[in-house]
Amino acid sequence: xxxxxxxxxxxxxxxxxxxxxxxxxxxxxxxxxxxxxxxxxxxxxxxxxxxxxxxxxxxxxxxxxxxxxxxxxxxxxxxxxxxxxxxxxxxxxxxxxxxxxxxxxxxxxxxxxxxxxxxxxxxxxxxxxxxxxxxxxxxxxxxxxxxxxxxxxxxxxxxxxxxxxxxxxxxxxxxxxxxxxxxxxxxxxxxxxxxxxxxxxxxxxxxxxxxxxxxxxxxxxxxxxxxxxxxxxxxxxxxxxxxxxxxxx
Amino acid sequence: xxxxxxxxxxxxxxxxxxxxxxxxxxxxxxxxxxxxxxxxxxxxxxxxxxxxxxxxxxxxxxxxxxxxxx
Amino acid sequence: xxxxxxxxxxxxxxxxxxxxxxxxxxxxxxxxxxxxxxxxxxxxxxxxxxxxxxxxxxxxxxxxxxxxxxxxxxxxxxxxxxxxxxxxxxxxxxxxxxxxxxxxxxxxxxxxxxxxxxxxxxxxxxxxxxxxxxxxxxxxxxxxxxxxxxxxxxxxxxxxxxxxxxxxxxxxxxxxxxxxxxxxxxxxxxxxxxxxxxxxxxxxxxxxxxxxxxxxxxxxxxxxxxxxxxxxxxxxxxxxxxxxxxxxxxxxxxxxxxxxxxxxxxxxxxxxxxxxxxxxxxxxxxxxxxxxxxxxxxxxxxxxxxxxxxxxxxxxxxxxxxxxxxxxxxxxxxxxxxxxxxxxxxxxxxxxxxx
Numbered sequence: 001x002x003x004x005x006x007x008x009x010x011x012x013x014x015x016x017x018x019x020x021x022x023x024x025x026x027x028x029x030x031x032x033x034x035x036x037x038x039x040x041x042x043x044x045x046x047x048x049x050x051x052x053x054x055x056x057x058x059x060x061x062x063x064x065x066x067x068x069x070x071x072x073x074x075x076x077x078x079x080x081x082x083x084x085x086x087x088x089x090x091x092x093x094x095x096x097x098x099x100x101x102x103x104x105x106x107x108x109x110x111x112x113x114x115x116x117x118x119x120x121x122x123x124x125x126x127x128x129x130x131x132x133x134x135x136x137x138x139x140x141x142x143x144x145x146x147x148x149x150x151x152x153x154x155x156x157x158x159x160x161x162x163x164x165x166x167x168x169x170x171x172x173x174x175x176x177x178x179x180x181x182x183x184x185x186x187x188x189x190x191x192x193x194x195x196x197x198x199x200x201x202x203x204x205x206x207x208x209x210x211x212x213x214x215x216x217x218x219x220x221x222x223x224x225x226x227x228x229x230x231x232x233x234x235x236x237x238x239x240x241x242x243x244x245x246x247x248x249x
Numbered sequence: 250x251x252x253x254x255x256x257x258x259x260x261x262x263x264x265x266x267x268x269x270x271x272x273x274x275x276x277x278x279x280x281x282x283x284x285x286x287x288x289x290x291x292x293x294x295x296x297x298x299x300x301x302x303x304x305x306x307x308x309x310x311x312x313x314x315x316x317x318x319x
Numbered sequence: 320x321x322x323x324x325x326x327x328x329x330x331x332x333x334x335x336x337x338x339x340x341x342x343x344x345x346x347x348x349x350x351x352x353x354x355x356x357x358x359x360x361x362x363x364x365x366x367x368x369x370x371x372x373x374x375x376x377x378x379x380x381x382x383x384x385x386x387x388x389x390x391x392x393x394x395x396x397x398x399x400x401x402x403x404x405x406x407x408x409x410x411x412x413x414x415x416x417x418x419x420x421x422x423x424x425x426x427x428x429x430x431x432x433x434x435x436x437x438x439x440x441x442x443x444x445x446x447x448x449x450x451x452x453x454x455x456x457x458x459x460x461x462x463x464x465x466x467x468x469x470x471x472x473x474x475x476x477x478x479x480x481x482x483x484x485x486x487x488x489x490x491x492x493x494x495x496x497x498x499x500x501x502x503x504x505x506x507x508x509x510x511x512x513x514x515x516x517x518x519x520x521x522x523x524x525x526x527x528x529x530x531x532x533x534x535x536x537x538x539x540x541x542x543x544x545x546x547x548x549x550x551x552x553x554x555x556x557x558x559x560x561x562x563x564x565x566x567x568x569x570x571x572x573x574x575x576x577x578x579x580x581x582x583x584x585x586x587x588x589x590x591x592x593x594x595x596x597x598x599x600x601x602x603x604x605x606x607x608x609x610x611x612x613x614x615x616x617x618x619x620x621x622x623x624x625x626x627x628x629x630x631x632x633x634x635x636x637x638x639x640x641x642x643x644x645x646x647x648x649x650x651x652x653x654x655x656x657x658x659x660x661x662x663x664x665x666x667x668x669x670x671x672x673x674x
Contacts, residue, residue, distance in 0.1 A: 002250055006302040006316035013530070018310050022261035022286075027309035044526035049391065050534075059532045065522040067394045068534035070417050073387040076379070080391020081522065083375035084349050084399060088524055106387075109380035183269060183303045216263075223263040223309075 009034035011043040013063040023223025025180040025213035026054055029122055030061050032190045033093065036197055037064070042089045049077040051094035051103075054128045058093045072103030075110040078117050089200065091118040096210075097127050100162045101136040107166070111206045114171025118196045118207040121162060123177075124215040125234060132218030136160045139237055144218075159237070163210040167243035173205030175244040179212040181230040185240070195245065204246060212238055251300035251318050253291050259312035262286035266304040266313065272297040275304060288312075329506050334469045334498040335360035337505050338428055341476035342400055343368055345510045347426070349375040349399035351388035353407065356440045357496035358430035361402040375399075386411040386427065393423040394533050396521025398480050402428035404496075405446050406437060409454060415489050416455025419550070420535030422520075424483035424490075428476070431495040433657035441658045442496035444580060447635035450491045451608045458547055460554050462490040462561070463608040465579040469503035475606075481512035486557055487520075493608060495631075497581040497659065558610035565604040566615075568594070572601030574670065575619060577640050578629040579605050582660040586629045589666035600670065608636070613643040620647035627651045627673060631660055 011034040018027045037043050046064045050056050052071035059066035069077040074092040082090040092099075099107050099121040110117060126144055127133040133146040137159045141150045151159075167175035174196050178189035189211060196207030212234050214226035221229060242248075260282060266289060267275050274297060278290040289312075291298075300318025332340070339361045342350070350369055352362040362378075369376035375392070379385035385401045392399035403411065408429045418425040431446045433439040450463045462482050464475040475492055483490035522531055537543040567587060569575055574593075578586040583604045593600035603619065603626075605612050620626070626648055628637040637652045644650055653669045655661050661669070 002252070002300070002317035002319040004315060005300055005318045006253075006305040006313070008311055008314055012311070017259055020309070022310075023263035023265060024309055027311065028307075031311060045524040047395070047522050047524060056536060059530070059534065062530065063525065064530040065525050066530060066532045066534070067391060067522060068417075068421065068532070068536060069390075070387065070413050073383065073414070076384040076387035077391035077394070079377065079384075080349065080351065080388035080393075080399065081395055082391075083351075083377060083388070084392035084395045084397045085523070088395075105380050106384050109384065113377075183306045186306050223265050224268065227265075 009038045011037040011062055011064060013061055016061045018061065019057060020054065021217040023214065023216040023226060026122060028180050028186060029120065029211050029213060030058055032186070032193055033120060034062055036190060036193045040194065040197055040201065042197065046089045046091070047081050049074040049081065049090070049092045051092065051098040053095040053098055055093050055095045055098065055122060072098055073106060074098060075103060075106035075117070075119065079110055079115050082115060082117055086116070091120065091197070093120045094122070095128065096121060096123040096137040096162065097135045100160050108169060111166050111169035111172045111208065114205040116200050116203055116205065118200045120193065121208070121210045122213050123162065123210050123238065124213045126215055126218050128215050128218055132215070137162070139233060161238060163208065163243045166208045169206070171205050172244050173199035173207055173246045175208040176242045177210040177212065177238055177240050179230055179235055179240050180214070181212070181227045181235070199247065212240070250296055251298040252293065253298065253304060253313050254315035255289065255291055256312050256314045257282045257288050259310050260286060260288040261310050262288060263309065264289065265307050265309065269303045269307045271301065271303065272299065274298055327506065327508065329504040331502050332469065332505050333360060333500060333502050334472045334494060335430065335500070336364050337469050337473045338402070338476050338492065338494070339364040339368070340507060341473040342480070343372070344507060345477050345480040346398050347400050347480065348397040349389070349392040351377045351379050351385040351399070351401050353379050353382045353385050353403065355404045355407045357432055357499045358402050358404050358428065361428060382407040382410040383414070386414040389425050390414055390418055390421065390423055393425050394421070394522045396517035396523065398424070398426070398484070400426040400428065402430065404430045405432045405434050405443070408446065408449060412454035415461060416453065416457055416459055417535055418489040419459035419461070420457070421533050422487040423533070424487055426479050426483050426490055426492070428492045428494065430499040431493065439657065440496060442581060443632060443657045444495060444582060444630050444635070445632040445657065446493070447608065447630070447632060450493050451611070459550070460609050462486065462488055462557060463493050464490065465493045465606060465608050466498060467580050467583045467604065469498065469501060470505050472498055473505050473507060477510050477512065482561060484515035484517070486553060488553070493580065495581050561607060562610040562612050563606040564612040564615060565606060567602040569601035569603060569619060571599055573599040573624045574674065575601045575603050575623045575626050576629055577603045577626055577636070579608060579636060582629055582631050585660045585663045585666060588663035589670070592663055592667045593670060611639050611643065616640060616643035617645060617647070620644040623648055625649050625651065625674065627653055627670060629653045629661070629666060631655050631657060
């Protein structure tokens with residue numbers, strides 16, 4: 001008798017189909033979030049503050065309560081939800097532009113206040129939904145539609161290392177950077193998401209995971225080439241790892 | 250018997266799963282789905298599948314909806 | 320520092336404190352704010368009181384964050400508010416547009432100061448347009464209530480929470496620096512309105528049901544048309560049911576002075592002075608700026624010879640009065656850019672010039 005070792009998470013909306021481009025890692029990230037919500041028994045109690053960009057569609061796929069937020073403000077929305085209903089499990093799912101550019105103040109201050117929130121940030125080094133413009137995480141040298149000759153430091157300045165910054169905030173309980181380039185790393189990513197959710201459940205503080213993801217469409221690459229880029233270029237600059245975990249001390 | 254279930258209409262033909270299978274049991278099909286994509290199919294006449302779920306873990310579109318082991 | 324407020328007893332209290340106390344009496348569960356003169360006392364009062372009551376207070380990192388925190392809290396069905404002033408309310412416009420589209424019962428207290436830009440901290444009515452016409456994107460309306468006394472600051476704060484909940488629409492209490500800073504005796508009655516049941520839409524976790532989505536994103540044009548029609552049907556209902564104004568001496572008036580908020584106080588005195596001189600002058604004070612009392616003004620225009628709006632701005636409400644009167648009578652403007660309202664004598668002499 002064969003045992004089922006993989007199924008679609010109960011938290012996933014029945015019959016929902018991803019609307020992302022072929023090979024996009026958003027699908028993996030959202031699936032992992034759904035699986036962790038299932039495994040931690042959080043589905044019935046969870047509220048997500050969705051962001052703007054490709055990440056906004058998370059509410060089409062997760063069968064949980066959701067509030068759309070203006071661009072960059074998901075962390076403020078989440079703070080409001082959590083303060084109003086401290087017994088709820090509240091998290092955000094944001095892109096790098098949302099979390100670390102337009103919403104950097106909200107993100108940092110939520111971490112500094114030690115809000116009992118969890119945040120997932122998809123880092124794909126570009127603004128995906130709007131067509132691949134330069135974002136806060138665009139790598140030095142990277143060509144985008146608004147850095148046609150590549151990101152040079154003199155002209156555009158440096159990309160931000162989000163997980164390191166969030167780890168520096170005293171209210172942060174857990175901050176990690178993971179990658180979705182290989183199956184092994186996908187499994188590690190799931191463990192990190194679980195940890196970021198658990199620190200909220202235990203009331204320890206702010207939990208954060210930055211997920212290095214591919215954007216084959218805007219990178220003008222095949223899905224496989226895109227994962228090679230994540231591994232060979234992104235992970236060289238944005239080193240995966242756990243940058244803060246107060247449960248380890 | 251170990252095997253996988255593919256939801257043809259979720260497949261977007263990114264083919265990431267093909268490389269992932271340690272037994273090379275997934276290949277591009279001649280069939281197309283409602284997106285017009287040449288979908289992947291699971292071919293395991295010799296029952297080599299070990300139910301590792303690497304393909305489902307990799308699939309960004311939840312097109313591999315079930316994996317059984319044993 | 321703060322007058323202890325006891326219901327059914329008059330206390331001498333500053334407008335800002337009266338608003339804060341009324342919000343607490345109304346059952347406001349969450350306050351999110353960022354300091355700005357001339358309304359900072361609201362946040363100061365809230366910071367201590369909310370904590371004492373086991374309610375939520377957050378010193379937000381910006382007005383952008385503060386108002387979005389209100390949206391978040393309101394999405395769970397609780398009463399929540401922020402307060403701010405002019406140039407900082409400007410920062411909140413995007414979120415207010417979202418709140419109308421998301422149909423969230425946001426309450427915002429806007430205590431106007433001088434503008435444009437940083438302007439100054441003197442009283443002003445320069446944000447009539449900001450609150451009634453909106454600085455956010457798209458077709459939407461905020462319910463706007465304009466108190467003229469500290470007692471009304473308290474009473475209309477109650478009403479702001481009620482209307483916001485009843486219509487699931489952001490509601491603004493539009494005060495100004497004068498009302499925020501002045502002290503008057505106030506009686507705090509218990510919250511007089513019924514509680515609204517939010518359980519059909521609030522985000523509470525999807526136990527036993529499908530996940531609810533509160534969003535404005537409508538990828539299809541048809542969806543958006545349908546939504547806007549529904550939204551405007553709601554606004555028509557608000558106009559029908561909630562339009563409020565005060566009239567003094569309009570029965571026989573040849574001239575009607577139209578004025579809102581703190582300015583209307585001197586306008587009322589000016590009308591009395593005019594009456595003493597034998598001029599038939601009445602006062603019309605819109606209390607709801609949206610919905611604006613168009614219908615009543617238009618009725619009055621059948622008989623009234625002239626309308627004169629008196630405002631502390633460069634002439635904003637005067638446009639709405641003209642639209643309401645619709646050419647039936649001339650509409651003039653007496654105004655002062657910023658600061659304390661013109662004195663009754665000053666208003667009277669300007670009336671005499673205009674006739």
